[in-house]
Amino acid sequence: DAGITQSPRYKITETGRQVTLMCHQTWSHSYMFWYRQDLGHGLRLIYYSAAADITDKGEVPDGYVVSRSKTENFPLTLESATRSQTSVYFCASSDLGVGLETQYFGPGTRLLVL
Template sequence: DAGITQSPRYKITETGRQVTLMCHQTWSHSYMFWYRQDLGHGLRLIYYSAAADITDKGEVPDGYVVSRSKTENFPLTLESATRSQTSVYFCASSPTFPGPEGYEQYFGPGTRLTVT
């Protein structure tokens, strides 16, 4: 029962390079999300997806691209990394219908990205 995984866990890249963060979930959840965590801001939504081939912008989408060709994968690409994109990135998933306890998002372990 892998749940939701992210790779890599740590990444250092240079300004201007393209980098892709991977997210994979084994629950067949419809909804998937990408957040970034920065001190003083909590978590902010970058992009989300309601199903395969359906994606939409969140609060801070500039500089990021997502795709979702398969339900279980939701990669996040920084097309030309900038220092302001240094952050911890979290992927999360959620089923369409809540469980008996109610709505919940399930989070991956996070990726710490440093742009030098």
């Protein structure tokens, strides 16, 4: 089915472990985004990508790594997870960037770091 999917939907890990969250979209959108959502903070942009092999930092990039070797995939890696990275992570995509264009969001990944 067309759309944007995230995996896993739920993840429990321990402090110090590496975790990779996957995001896949079937629209061939140029832009892809990673956000984290925490109570009291709304959604905050972690990283975004304007095209394959082009990535840039958002508001809260520390502790995260992204890559985009293919247009349709945008994985987010926590190299050494910390408790403060417990959050709900949303991936999104859009055709022409942000502000005027619609961003389409995935269902989210709920991550718990013990």
